[in-house]
Amino acid sequence: MKAYMIAHIEVTNPELMAKYREKVPAIVEKYGGKYLVRGGDSVLLEGDFFKHRVVLLEFPDREAAEKFYNSEQYAPIKQMRLAAGNNSSVIVDGL
Numbered sequence: 842m843k844a845y846m847i848a849h850i851e852v853t854n855p856e857l858m859a860k861y862r863e864k865v866p867a868i869v870e871k872y873g874g875k876y877l878v879r880g881g882d883s884v885l886l887e888g889d890f891f892k893h894r895v896v897l898l899e900f901p902d903r904e905a906a907e908k909f910y911n912s913e914q915y916a917p918i919k920q921m922r923l924a925a926g927n928n929s930s931v932i933v934d935g936l
Contacts, residue, residue: 843935844903846874846910850926851893857925864918872909873901894926899935906932 852858869876878897885892900906909915910932922928 842902844900844906844932845877845935846896846898846900846906846930846932848896848898848928848930849891849893850880850896850922850928852926854925857921861918861921861925864921865915868912868914868918869898869909871914872912873905874898874909890929903932903934 850858866876875898876896877899878895880894880896883891883895898906900909910919910930
């Protein structure tokens with residue numbers, strides 16, 4: 842079953858976030874992930890949670906998504922993202 846990682850990011854340090862965005866795609870790909878949404882234009886329909894950058898990644902399954910997130914390769918890159926803004930992330934199983 843496919844799994845999806847959804848991230849909501851309020852970028853507070855655009856320069857650091859730009860460095861993160863350069864480095865992370867190769868690691869995502871290594872774990873079988875692919876970007877479906879990467880911060881494009883959006884229209885807020887309800888509430889205020891999604892008023893910032895939204896990222897949606899698809900992985901072959903939850904195990905691959907968790908391996909990516911917890912990998913040694915991603916750890917220093919993840920710290921860049923955490924330092925570059927306010928983040929909320931979740932992994933959800935697909936149908």
